[in-house]
Amino acid sequence: xxxxxxxxxxxxxxxxxxxxxxxxxxxxxxxxxxxxxxxxxxxxxxxxxxxxxxxxxxxxxxxxxxxxxxxxxxxxxxxxxxxxxxxxxxxxxxxxxxxxxxxxxxxxxxxxxxxxxxxxxxxxxxxxxxxxxxxxxxxxxxxxxxxxxxxxxxxxxxxxxxxxxxxxxxxxxxxxxxxxxxxxxxxxxxxx
Numbered sequence: 008x009x010x011x012x013x014x015x016x017x018x019x020x021x022x023x024x025x026x027x028x029x030x031x032x033x034x035x036x037x038x039x040x041x042x043x044x045x046x047x048x049x050x051x052x053x054x055x056x057x058x059x060x061x062x063x064x065x066x067x068x069x070x071x072x073x074x075x076x077x078x079x080x081x082x083x084x085x086x087x088x089x090x091x092x093x094x095x096x097x098x099x100x101x102x103x104x105x106x107x108x109x110x111x112x113x114x115x116x117x118x119x120x121x122x123x124x125x126x127x128x129x130x131x132x133x134x135x136x137x138x139x140x141x142x143x144x145x146x147x148x149x150x151x152x153x154x155x156x157x158x159x160x161x162x163x164x165x166x167x168x169x170x171x172x173x174x175x176x177x178x179x180x181x182x183x184x185x186x187x188x189x190x191x192x193x194x195x196x197x198x199x
Contacts, residue, residue, distance in 0.1 A: 008113070008160045009126050009147065013082050015117075015154035024119050026072060027094055027175050033067050034096055041104040041166075042095075050076065050092040050177070052193075054109035058186060063109075063193035066091070076117075076179055083115050083158050085181075090190065092179045098172040103141040105131035106161035109190075111181040114161040118151045120174025125149075126165040 015023075030048065037045040039056055049066030051073055073092075080089045091110075103125075106114065116124070127143035136142075141164040151157070159165065161180065170176075182190040 008163075009124075009149065009157060010159075011155050011157050012084070012115075013079070013156040015156060017154065020119055020154050023072075023075065023117075024175055026069075027096070027119070030067065030069060030072070030094075031096070037095075037099075039104070041102040042099060044097075045099040045101065046096045048094050050094060051089075052091040052182075052190075054091045054107060054180070054182060054186065054190070056107045056109070058108055058189070063186075063190055065197060076177065079117060079156060080115065080179060082156070085113050085115070085158060087181050089179045090182045092177055094175060094177050096173075096175050098170050098174065100170060101165075101167045103127075103143055103164045103166045105141070105164050106180070109183055109186040110161055111183045112160050112162045113181070114159060115179045116151075116157045116159065117177040117179070118155045118157070118174075119153060119176060120171040121150070121152050122167045122170040122174060122176070123148055124151050124157070124165065124167055126159060127163045130160070130162050131164045 033048040034046040037047050051066045053064040053066045055061035125148045128145040
């Protein structure tokens with residue numbers, strides 16, 4: 008699954024980018040193997056990339072940005088409400104990978120700068136994995152422009168190439184059933 012479901016106006020993009028720039032002091036270097044050198048900030052909730060070795064953590068709380076992410080999610084017609092988001096910045100391409108077991112399969116991507124997005128048409132398996140390197144079996148490439156908002160199956164290996172130097176992107180997920188109990192415990196402790 009990969010589909011563009013919204014195109015943001017230039018004014019909306021500029022407004023969101025300006026707001027993200029005001030939050031850029033929260034950017035940290037990415038720790039994932041597939042995004043070496045990328046800058047990122049988790050919004051609302053940081054889910055564990057490796058559930059065996061990591062736990063849920065608080066992301067930045069920003070009511071304006073989180074409210075906007077909720078409105079975008081509603082437009083996607085995906086079930087439920089968003090539970091975690093990752094804002095990424097810069098020109099670092101992303102190597103092929105499926106998203107963490109913590110993420111539910113359906114995700115959205117808000118492109119606030121151009122890039123090429125490549126995704127496999129089948130779910131990632133050990134058959135297309137060699138150690139930490141994934142090889143797509145039937146990839147499709149899309150040129151994404153500033154303002155395009157897409158929904159995609161994040162369990163299919165995917166990558167980006169040629170991102171614009173000042174590109175912001177926001178990826179939004181619900182938490183998977185696999186990690187639902189741990190997420191609910193995290194949220195209960197966070198409300199105390």
